[in-house]
Every structure is written in structure tokens, then in C-alpha cells.
Amino acid sequence: DIVKANSREPISNEGDIYALIACCETGAERLSGMMEEFGIDHLDDLADYIIDTSYRGTIEAIAELPKGTWRNVLKVDGYEQEIDLHAALTIAEDRVALDFTGTSGLSNKGINVPLNYATAYSVFALRCIIGPDIPNNAGSLAPFHVTGPKNCILNAQPPAPVAMRHTLGQMTPDLVYGCLSQALPDRVPAEGASCMYDLPLRHTPEAVSRGDEQFALELVFSGGTGARPGLDGLSATAFPSGVWGSQVETTEAVAPVLITRRELRPDSGGPGRTRGGLGQVIEMRSSDNADFMLFLSVERVLNPANGRFGGQAAAPGRIRISRDGPDLPGKGEVRVKAGETLIFETPGGGGFGPPRERDPDDIRRDLDEGLISRQAAHDIYGLEP
Incomplete structure (x- = not known):
């Protein structure tokens, strides 16, 4: 996905394409051999x-679940204003129904989500809990039904702009888990960063006329996942997208930027009996003394990931130019001037269970690894010196 704008040639994924072709050819050969062997x-x-x-396996898994309807409201940052996402989850004997009635209306910006996109991520989240060992296909997906009023922000109709649908669409697992956790409190994680924390970078408009280097790339630096009932959340890990984080060396090889810092963000994971995953801190600047453009569309800046069952909220995302600069909104266009440092802090995941119930050995390990501060260990977790 990393492309030099002036050449339009892929830089980093040519080997991956050849590997994928080889895998497909090998799979086709094995499949043909199996068909021939069995006639x-x-x-x-x-x-x-x-x-x-x-x-049948999915129906059996649903039959074992508690029956009823559970509701949740998730407040997200939005663009022009904050947005409420509503969900009602109904579990019956042979089906699971999810309805978005009550969700806020459309935005004038491209963060609106078509229903098929919202359905895909919502059902993916449910399938991670309900029959996760069953193959994902038309059969295992058939018992799940998702609806929502037309032109709520999770069921956008033409001609609503939807180019940045992932911004809110990938928040739907947290919305759904807020319902499912009421039915299955010992199986559902706390809220996570969820939204893809992208850094789309481009050359400035005047770079073309001046003959400066032109580039376009979209970096991904994930936040933390929510704490699980029996395990800590995963740090700097994308869920639900599963997108692999951008590599420093590759980035600097294809674009005129220098990444001067990339590390886990201490105290960003929500405290709890199990701790939320940590976000990360990325600092970068121009490597050729030129301005560059940043296009933001991220969530969890105003509304951090909440904990569950006594777990505390995580640190929100934070974006600014220089350490003493004001916080920037999570959406919009930003010009990073030559000599300035962009500081990009991704959010953590929420905690699960009361922090004072955390194992002291786990607290000490977090301290030794620099994941929490001594103040947090004492004030939040109650660890004595």
C-alpha cells in the first residue's frame, strides 16, 4: 500500500504479491490432486x-447462550459533533439479532457507514465469542441478522459520503460487546482503541510546482486492545482490523520523514484486575526540511475506551505538534512545518475488574517493564513500596 506518487509503482509489497500467487498455485495443485485421488x-x-x-454448529452454540435482549450506547468523537451509537442485541433459540435503532443521523463528512460494513464488523465481533471454532462461511453467518434505520450513521444511504467508513465502522465491536458482556460477563473483553489509528501523509500542494519530492503513504500505528476476563489486553495491536503496524525502516525508505521515537506509552492501558493493552508514542518530522500534510480521521480522542466490571478507562489518543503545542482534533487536515515534530499518541484499551484485585506479581512485572509508573502502581493498584 506504500506508493511513490511520482512513479505510481508499489514499493514494499511486490514480494508479498509473488508469495500470494505461489500460495494460490500450490493450493490449486493440491485441490486438483485431492479431487483426482477421490474421483x-x-x-x-x-x-x-x-x-x-x-x-448446525452455530445454531447449537447459540442455543447454549442466555436468551433475552440487551442494550448499549457507545459515545464516539464524530466529526462535527459527538455521536451516539445504539445497539439492541437479542439472542433467541436459533438466531442472534442486532438492531441500531436510536443511533445518531448522518454526518456531512465521509465517516458515514453503509450497513453491510457495520454488519461485517459487528458479526465478526459476535463470532469471536459465539462458535469461534466454527469456520466462517455462509452457514455460520446465516443466524446473525443486523438491521438499522435508513440514514442513521451505521446505515448510510446514497449519496451520503462514506470514504472514511472505517473510522466508525470499526467501533461497532465495542458497541456490540457492551451488549454481549451483560449476557456473558466472563467471556467478553473491555473496550479497546478499536478505530484504526492511521497517519495518511502527503506532500504539500506546492511541492509539484516547485519540483520537490512527491509522496503519499498511509501509516498505521495501532492502540491497545481491551483487557480480557483472564488476560491483559494486547499492546499496539489492531482489533478488529488485524492490520499489521507500519515499520519504521520501510517508512523512512519511501518518504522524506524521520521517525525519532516509537515506543509503548506507559500508563495508557486501563487499570484493572487484568490491564488494558497499551497504546504507543510516535514522533516524526520531515527529513528534507520541507513541510508535509497529515490527514486525520481517528477516534478515542474525546471518548477513551471504558473498562468493564470495575476496570478503569484507558488513556485517550492525543495528537500535537511539539510537546508544548495544543492538542489537535482527531479529524481534519494538518500541515506539519519543516523543523516541527509531530507527536502521535495512540489510545489504550480499557481495564477489566477492580485494579486492587490485580496480582502484585503482575504489578511488579509491569513496573519492571516500564508499562506503568510507580505512582500508578501505588495510587491505583495499591502496591506498597
Whole structure:
């Protein structure tokens, strides 16, 4: 995905493409060999069996769940104003229904989400808890039904702008888990950073006329995931997207920027019996004494990830130019001038359970690894010197 604007040629993923082609060719050869070995000339019956078996397995998993309807409201930063995402989750004997009635209306900006996108991430979150060992296919997905009023922000209709749909669409797992945690309190994690923490960078408009270097790339620096009932959250890890974080060396090789700091952000994970995953701190500046443009569309700046069942909220995201500069909004266009340092801090995940119930050995380990401060260890977790 990293492209030199003046050449339009991919820089970093050519090897990955060849590897993918080789994998596909190997898979095709193995599949053809299997069909020849068993004397079959089509896969329809096998596919039907897999889908039917997956459907039955999912229905059995749903049948074991508590029955009822649970509701949750998740407040997110939005663009022009803060937005309320509403969800009602109903678990019946043979189906799970999710409805977004009550959710705020459309934005004038491109953060609106088509229903199929909201459905994909919502159902993915549910499937991580309900029958996670069952293959993901039409059969295992059939019992899940998602609805929402037309032109709420999670069911955008044409011609609403949706180019940045991932900004809110990937918040839906936290919305859904707020419902599911009421039914399954010992299986659902706390809220996480969730939104993809992207840094889209571009050359300035005047760079073209001046003959300066032109570039365009979109970096990803993830926040922390929510604490799990029995395990800490994952630090600097993307959920639900699963996108791998951008590498410093690759970035500096293809764009005129210098990353001077990248490390975990102490105390950013929400305190709890199990601690939320940490965000990270990234500092960068121009490497050729030229301005560059930053286009922001991130969440969790105004509304951090909440803890669950006594766990505390995580640190919110924070973006600024220089250490003494004012905090920037999570959405909009920013010009980073030559000589200035962009400081990009991603949010942590919420904690799970009361912090005073955390194992003292885990607190000491966090201290030794620099994940929490001594003040937090004493004031929040109650660890005596």
C-alpha cells in the first residue's frame, strides 16, 4: 500500500504479491490432486456439507447462550459533533439479532457507514465469542441478522459520503460487546482503541510546482486492545482490523520523514484486575526540511475506551505538534512545518475488574517493564513500596 506518487509503482509489497500467487498455485495443485485421488469432478456436495455443518454448529452454540435482549450506547468523537451509537442485541433459540435503532443521523463528512460494513464488523465481533471454532462461511453467518434505520450513521444511504467508513465502522465491536458482556460477563473483553489509528501523509500542494519530492503513504500505528476476563489486553495491536503496524525502516525508505521515537506509552492501558493493552508514542518530522500534510480521521480522542466490571478507562489518543503545542482534533487536515515534530499518541484499551484485585506479581512485572509508573502502581493498584 506504500506508493511513490511520482512513479505510481508499489514499493514494499511486490514480494508479498509473488508469495500470494505461489500460495494460490500450490493450493490449486493440491485441490486438483485431492479431487483426482477421490474421483470427484466438482465440489458442490462438499461445499454444501461444510456450510450445512457450520450452520448446525452455530445454531447449537447459540442455543447454549442466555436468551433475552440487551442494550448499549457507545459515545464516539464524530466529526462535527459527538455521536451516539445504539445497539439492541437479542439472542433467541436459533438466531442472534442486532438492531441500531436510536443511533445518531448522518454526518456531512465521509465517516458515514453503509450497513453491510457495520454488519461485517459487528458479526465478526459476535463470532469471536459465539462458535469461534466454527469456520466462517455462509452457514455460520446465516443466524446473525443486523438491521438499522435508513440514514442513521451505521446505515448510510446514497449519496451520503462514506470514504472514511472505517473510522466508525470499526467501533461497532465495542458497541456490540457492551451488549454481549451483560449476557456473558466472563467471556467478553473491555473496550479497546478499536478505530484504526492511521497517519495518511502527503506532500504539500506546492511541492509539484516547485519540483520537490512527491509522496503519499498511509501509516498505521495501532492502540491497545481491551483487557480480557483472564488476560491483559494486547499492546499496539489492531482489533478488529488485524492490520499489521507500519515499520519504521520501510517508512523512512519511501518518504522524506524521520521517525525519532516509537515506543509503548506507559500508563495508557486501563487499570484493572487484568490491564488494558497499551497504546504507543510516535514522533516524526520531515527529513528534507520541507513541510508535509497529515490527514486525520481517528477516534478515542474525546471518548477513551471504558473498562468493564470495575476496570478503569484507558488513556485517550492525543495528537500535537511539539510537546508544548495544543492538542489537535482527531479529524481534519494538518500541515506539519519543516523543523516541527509531530507527536502521535495512540489510545489504550480499557481495564477489566477492580485494579486492587490485580496480582502484585503482575504489578511488579509491569513496573519492571516500564508499562506503568510507580505512582500508578501505588495510587491505583495499591502496591506498597
